[in-house]
Amino acid sequence: MADKELARVRGRFVEKVSKPLLKQLLDDLLEDGLLNDGETDSVLEDCSNKADMARMLIDMVKRKGDRASRKMIAHLESRDPTLYSELGLSCGPPAQPAAAEPSWSSKLITTTDSFWREKLNDKNIYPVTPPSIRNRVALLITNRHFLDRKLNREGAERDEENMEKLLTSLNYEVVKHRDLTAKGMDDALLEFSRHPKLKETDSVFVVIMSHGKLGAVLGVNFKEEEPDEFPVDNIYKHLGTEKCRALLNKPKIIIIQACRGEKGGSVLVSDSAKGDVVCDDASWSGPAREVNIVDDALLYAHKEKDFISLLSSTPDTVSYRETKQGSFLIQYIAEVFNTCSHEDDIDELFRKVMQRFEEFPSETKRQMPTKDRCTLTKRFYLFPGH
Secondary structure (H helix, E strand, O other): OHHHHHHHHHHHHHHHOOHHHHHHHHHHHHHHOOOOHHHHHHHHHHOOOHHHHHHHHHHHHHHOOHHHHHHHHHHHHHHOHHHHHHHOOOOOOOOOOOOOOOOOOOOOOOOOHHHHHHHHOOOOEOOOOHHHHHOOEEEEEEOOOOOOHHHOOOOHHHHHHHHHHHHHHOOOEEEEEEOOOHHHHHHHHHHHOOOHHHHOOOOEEEEEEOOEEOOEEEOOOOOOOOOOEEEOHHHHHHHOOOOOHHHOOOOEEEEEEOOOOOOOOOOOEEOOOOOOOOOOOOOOOOHHHHHHHHHHHHHOOOOOOOEEEEEOOOOOOOOEEEOOOEEHHHHHHHHHHHHHOOOOOHHHHHHHHHHHHHHOOOOOOOOOOEEEOOOOOOEOOOOOOO
């Protein structure tokens, strides 16, 4: 695979490539449509020296997979045959189509009429009708500015923009909130649970993006000595069967971009609430909290149904974001949903998002989203375009 070739020569490429050649490669990849203007600008503007530019470019291209890596190697051979030969690069045989990484779409691909008709009366699929699509509604909460300015989340505005664009294209009316305290988030969930469209919708999305800890999302007034924490469990309580009858037997899709642990990074900006490195975390309260979660699970064993959640990281780990492009989770969700939601159900879409993290764009950092509290009993298709 060409991306493995780039990984093999990364150190020598960073050492030997010239700045003019880097700019030529950026122009080539931009013209190919493999990089966008924002990505090329970030390489040129965010890097103080040639080595940093080279690292960012090669890591950015590796992350895009075999096709982009193959193109970069071909451009390098054309632009500087001597360096190409010195690095000992080779693309190798093209990847087989079945194993090739998909070309991610920036626009939503719509479901065909034949696919729609095929699934319409399937009893193993949650019912979706034109009227229910017209009544779709989603809640979007983005915390960017915090009372403690050191916790401000650069790039969060891009996440908000990407999620709002995606949800709107899927026919969801987006109820949007910014910079909420824990109480503000709880109030927003309660108000959303009474939204008049819930009676007619086929599903809802709830997307919350902030700093976090295991079991909680942090409000904007968070301080170490004065915790401002919204329990994630409240989402399921407010939208569950007992409190929200309007969503009975309807899919409730929860996406949370927030760290669940303390480990941070230094190259990529992470989302923490501790220390100089910003990663979405606060101190875990220990076994007492764990007991409470067990109690809640027992209490709601027969009342919590038709949920599926995607959390941005596994327990005790951080999630990363780029200061200009936003979090990797939201970037990947947009790409996967745009490309695959016309034929994949929500569970498969989340699996493909998780798969994107198998080759993370940093050699020293790892992040793996996780599906949580999935109680879907059928498949749910978004049917974009219908």
